[in-house]
Amino acid sequence: MLKAKSIYKSYGQLQILKGVDLEVERGEIVTIVGASGAGKSSLLNILGTLDRPDSGQLYINDIELSKLSNKSLSDFRNRKIGFIFQFHHLLAEFSAIENVCIPAFIAGVSKSDAEKKAKELLDLLGLKDRMSHKPNELSGGEQQRVAVARALINSPALIFADEPSGNLDSVNALELHELFIKLRKDFNQTFVIVTHNEDLANLSDRTVMMKDGLIVH
Numbered sequence: 001m002l003k004a005k006s007i008y009k010s011y012g013q014l015q016i017l018k019g020v021d022l023e024v025e026r027g028e029i030v031t032i033v034g035a036s037g038a039g040k041s042s043l044l045n046i047l048g049t050l051d052r053p054d055s056g057q058l059y060i061n062d063i064e065l066s067k068l069s070n071k072s073l074s075d076f077r078n079r080k081i082g083f084i085f086q087f088h089h090l091l092a093e094f095s096a097i098e099n100v101c102i103p104a105f106i107a108g109v110s111k112s113d114a115e116k117k118a119k120e121l122l123d124l125l126g127l128k129d130r131m132s133h134k135p136n137e138l139s140g141g142e143q144q145r146v147a148v149a150r151a152l153i154n155s156p157a158l159i160f161a162d163e164p165s166g167n168l169d170s171v172n173a174l175e176l177h178e179l180f181i182k183l184r185k186d187f188n189q190t191f192v193i194v195t196h197n198e199d200l201a202n203l204s205d206r207t208v209m210m211k212d213g214l215i216v217h
Ligand SMILES: Nc1ncnc2c1ncn2[C@@H]1O[C@H](COP(=O)(O)OP(=O)(O)O)[C@@H](O)[C@H]1O
Pocket: 011, 016, 034, 035, 036, 037, 038, 039, 040, 041, 042, 043
């Protein structure tokens, strides 16, 4: 599903990624752990095509992404990839359902089809009665679940999450982790998740450890 070869990235003089190799199979849940500053978020942003490496190759579904123009890359990202960030980045002036629909609108899905799918997802995530609420009318756990629904609306094959349960209490964190497992089981979606949460790392198929810009374990 995903293959990264010899990924390097520097910010100015500072070398952040020093030749990372990683392969992920379809339907696999891989967690990335490591100390703060190890380069986890930088790697995730590159794997998720939000950022480009200085050198190295990234293949998703056998497509070499460095060969795509920015426009093709953003279309690819919109259709194939879902993101869940630690801070949910919901748009404050839009309701839960409107936030969830936005990636579908960008993909050219009609309003009625997008809303139908968004309702299904919000229902699945236990937010049936919260659809018209704005983010500031939702709890932290509810906001994060809206962000999860938004990440899933275009049925991405590949989902990246950067400390998705970092701001959740243990009950909400557990529910989110169980949801990831269920989505993999039901839809064979592939997950790459940066986490400090040991329970989530233990639930995953494989954990890789990063240290000083390299995968060491
Ligand atoms: N846009 C940036 N510009 C400059 N330095 C950055 C940038 N993003 C990250 N860094 C630096 O790169 C290193 C790795 O950061 P990051 O990938 O966020 O690590 P982690 O997610 O493992 O905590 C840190 O030292 C950080 O300060």
